[in-house]
Structure formats: structure tokens, C-alpha cells
Amino acid sequence: xxxxxxxxxxxxxxxxxxxxxxxxxxxxxxxxxxxxxxxxxxxxxxxxxxxxxxxxxxxxxxxxxxxxxxxxxxxxxxxxxxxxxxxxxxxxxxxxxxxxxxxxxxxxxxxx
Amino acid sequence: xxxxxxxxxxxxxxxxxxxxxxxxxxxxxxxxxxxxxxxxxxxxxxxxxxxxxxxxxxxxxxxxxxxxxxxxxxxxxxxxxxxxxxxxxxxxxxxxxxxxxxxxxxxxxxxxxxx
Numbered sequence: 001x002x003x004x005x006x007x008x009x010x011x012x013x014x015x016x017x018x019x020x021x022x023x024x025x026x027x028x029x030x031x032x033x034x035x036x037x038x039x040x041x042x043x044x045x046x047x048x049x050x051x052x053x054x055x056x057x058x059x060x061x062x063x064x065x066x067x068x069x070x071x072x073x074x075x076x077x078x079x080x081x082x083x084x085x086x087x088x089x090x091x092x093x094x095x096x097x098x099x100x101x102x103x104x105x106x107x108x109x110x111x112x
Numbered sequence: 113x114x115x116x117x118x119x120x121x122x123x124x125x126x127x128x129x130x131x132x133x134x135x136x137x138x139x140x141x142x143x144x145x146x147x148x149x150x151x152x153x154x155x156x157x158x159x160x161x162x163x164x165x166x167x168x169x170x171x172x173x174x175x176x177x178x179x180x181x182x183x184x185x186x187x188x189x190x191x192x193x194x195x196x197x198x199x200x201x202x203x204x205x206x207x208x209x210x211x212x213x214x215x216x217x218x219x220x221x222x223x224x225x226x227x
Contacts, residue, residue, distance in 0.1 A: 041220070042220050043218035046217070090155075097167060
């Protein structure tokens with residue numbers, strides 16, 4: 001079993017839709033959770049960063065963490081064609097090296 | 113991705129040759145991480161370095177791969193005697209510290225193709 005599981009998609013939605021992206025994990029030591037966005041042929045860029053359980057909102061993006069279920073989500077409201085990218089969840093146990101464990105990524109296409 | 117510079121962007125090597133990938137971290141960042149991304153797979157941690165020191169190389173293959181981050185100049189990931197299975201995108205990330213609240217900033221990667 002992989003430490004982090006993520007549905008690879010692809011996920012296709014119409015412009016304006018609410019998008020839900022999810023990851024599950026098995027390591028209960030993970031405490032820090034991130035979402036990265038990666039456009040084709042580019043490096044990942046950090047979207048959201050959360051610690052422990054709870055919600056965090058930033059503009060059209062909301063990140064949720066449920067540590068009891070080992071489940072994290074990213075919601076995108078009013079999705080735009082420019083949101084079309086691969087979304088990667090990543091997590092860390094907060095150890096000395098700040099090493100991240102990534103999901104495989106979900107490919108999202110927002111249709112105009 | 114602004115600030116972390118990787119070169120070359122694309123690298124083609126024949127089997128048995130050496131590949132050298134370079135990474136200049138963001139200004140003020142002294143912590144460098146290398147990740148590899150294979151098709152259909154997520155980013156896999158390879159190695160974490162601070163200036164002149166390898167801190168964690170638990171993700172590095174035992175043979176043919178090495179990394180350095182000298183006092184002056186970029187970090188280098190070296191792959192000797194490349195094989196087709198080494199074809200992948202290699203990403204470098206940097207941060208100012210190794211603290212949990214110091215997110216990693218990634219470069220745009222080097223895409224290695226082994227023919």
C-alpha cells in the first residue's frame with residue numbers, strides 16, 4: 001500500500017463548477033499537509049499549506065484535513081479554465097528534514 | 113517557481129553516458145531537495161542537502177547516483193552510466209530552513225531522456 005493515495009483522474013468539469021480533489025494516507029505521523037499545482041512541463045507550485053486537522057480558505061481554494069480519517073481534500077470554487085493542471089497532495093511528519101511524500105497527482109481539465 | 117533555476121531543461125543521453133543536472137536555489141535558501149517524477153507516478157524524494165553536506169539520501173539509488181551542494185555554485189545531481197529507466201523529470205526544490213513551516217519552492221525541472 002502506498003503511503004499516499006490519490007485518484008489520478010482525469011477529472012473534467014465545466015467552467016464555474018466546484019471541484020473536489022482528495023487524498024488518503026496511511027501514516028498517522030503526518031501532520032503537515034500541502035496542495036501543489038503543476039502545469040504541464042512546469043514545476044509544482046504551492047497552493048495551500050495546513051497543519052493538523054481543520055479547514056483553511058484562500059480565495060477560491062479551501063483545504064480540509066481530517067486526521068481521524070486520514071483524508072485530505074482541496075475544493076476549488078468557481079473553477080476557471082486556468083485551473084486546468086495536475087494537483088498534487090503532499091505531506092510531512094514534520095521531521096528534521098522537511099521531506100515531503102507526494103500523491104501521484106490528479107489531472108483536472110476545466111472546460112470553457 | 114520563480115527563483116529556483118534548473119538547467120538544462122532537457123537533456124538527452126545515450127545509455128552508458130553521464131548526466132549532470134544543475135540546480136541553483138532561491139536567493140537566501142541553503143537547503144536543497146531533489147525529487148524524481150516518473151510518468152504516472154508522483155514526485156519521489158531522492159536527496160536533501162545543505163551547503164557542503166548530504167543530510168538525507170534515503171531516496172537515492174545505491175549505485176550510479178550522487179549529489180553535491182558545494183560551498184560555491186549550484187547543487188549537482190550526477191547520474192553515471194545512465195540506463196533507459198533513468199528517463200524522468202528531475203526537480204529541485206529549495207527552502208530557507210528545514211523547518212516544517214518552510215514550504216519547498218520548486219524549479220521547472222530537467223527532463224532526462226536516455227536513448
